[in-house]
Amino acid sequence: xxxxxxxxxxxxxxxxxxxMIPPLSMREAARRADMSPALWASNEQGRxxxxxxxxxxxxxxxxxLAHMALVVGATPEQLTEAGRPEAAKMLAKLIEEAxxxxxxxxxxxxxxxxxxxQKNALIDLIHRKLD
Numbered sequence: 422x423x424x425x426x427x428x429x430x431x432x433x434x435x436x437x438x439x440x441m442i443p444p445l446s447m448r449e450a451a452r453r454a455d456m457s458p459a460l461w462a463s464n465e466q467g468r469x470x471x472x473x474x475x476x477x478x479x480x481x482x483x484x485x486l487a488h489m490a491l492v493v494g495a496t497p498e499q500l501t502e503a504g505r506p507e508a509a510k511m512l513a514k515l516i517e518e519a520x521x522x523x524x525x526x527x528x529x530x531x532x533x534x535x536x537x538x539q540k541n542a543l544i545d546l547i548h549r550k551l552d
Contacts, residue, residue: 427467487511
């Protein structure tokens with residue numbers, strides 16, 4: 422069985438996810454992108470297993486790729502360089518519309534009401550600011 426190589430945008434997503442501190446699992450990344458872990462894995466690996474001996478190459482839709490990119494901190498420029506300009510436009514819009522994560526976390530800290538997700542987001546934010 423020949424395994425297809427992942428496309429450039431899939432390699433970008435995988436590299437950024439694995440470089441996060443702390444590293445982000447595919448399962449957690451999928452949860453944050455509101456997709457199934459199986460779909461995240463297929464899109465990140467650039468392939469889907471159809472039968473025990475048949476694997477087909479796949480590419481994430483622009484919308485799914487934009488959401489994946491948002492989760493791992495990719496930039497629209499990186500998606501454009503990876504050959505996905507439409508996904509890059511969608512990512513730019515998602516970034517623009519996304520609530521200010523820092524201000525939400527500050528409010529939660531002030532109120533003493535951090536959820537586990539907010540604690541993890543705060544840790545991720547601090548690490549990104551330190552890099």
